[in-house]
Amino acid sequence: MLRCLVQDHPKQWEEVLTRAEFAYNSMPNRSTGKSPFYIVYTKAPNLAIDIAILPKCKSLAAESFSGSYTDMLTEVRNHILKSNQRYKEFADHHRRQRIFSIGDLVMVRIRKERFPPGTYSKLMRRKIGPIPITAKINDNAYIVDLPADYNMSSTFNVSDIWAYSPPDDAVVINSSSESSSTEAGED
Template identity: 55%
Template sequence: MLRCLVQEHPKLWDDLLGQAEFAYNSMTNRSTGKSSFSIVYTKLPNHTMDLAVLPKCSSKLAADFTVQFSSMLQEVREKLAKSNARYKEDANRNRRERNFKPGDFVMIRMRRERFPQAYKSKLSPRKIGPFAVLKQINPNAYVVDLPSHYNTSSTFNIGDLTVYHPPDAAPTNISSTDSDSLVGGGE
């Protein structure tokens, strides 16, 4: 948004930051159906073409205001609950529950923050292992039998663990006649 506002004058970004913030806070949010400004200040923002709004002090108005504000907050809560339910349903659509038992072998996903010394190149393996699971702390965390030379905690989130599938024990031999038939377009 800021890039669009500054256009040919990128060094004036700080002068236009207030404009960008006002525009962002005035936009309707997809989840709540209201702008951030209207949720916080209970009304839409005044623009330069609007006339100054003078407050009126009356107990009837104050009572109406509190009723209106309470109903608006309830409506926002309901819309957020619906949006969160929809987001959860979309996220869980392809999610599968994973559980490991002590003794199961797992592969560990390499992350720069966990294994900074192991990340030397783009061609480094993305997973290391297999390592045995020692125990389950909770459904989301497991202790793995990690060698001490990794210099990191042996507790991992389930998102960093995948099931280890050992390679097939049968030897794979490709003869020259098989490879020639594939190159020639044979089946």
């Protein structure tokens, strides 16, 4: 938040710290659903736009302004909710749910960020596989059987995993490091 507020003047972070703190404490938290101000003081802080909540006033002009302002805020809030619903529908339309089972063969995308510094090359393969899934953490994360020469975590987000489909209808037999060579040769 500070980086966004200071932009081209990073040495002036102290001047915007109080605004950042107020903004942070005024916004509802994702996990609690309430702002820190509300949790501590049992009410949201008064802001400039809170003039819509006026004490009983005898001025007709002030009451009219307050009423129209409250209506405008309600209309803006409804538009934002509708807009957010449209964004969600559009995002859900392109989202595909991918569920894999243990033992499924998959192709895994290896992102640049996963490699140790200095080891990534632009010409490296973007996907590796087919490799089997060894464990399911949840519907969004899986552990795959990465080759030993990949020095990285074997846990991948489902967005980086694709189901493997062989180039023809041939059956693919994967020799995992866990299976022994004598099992395949026994009758």
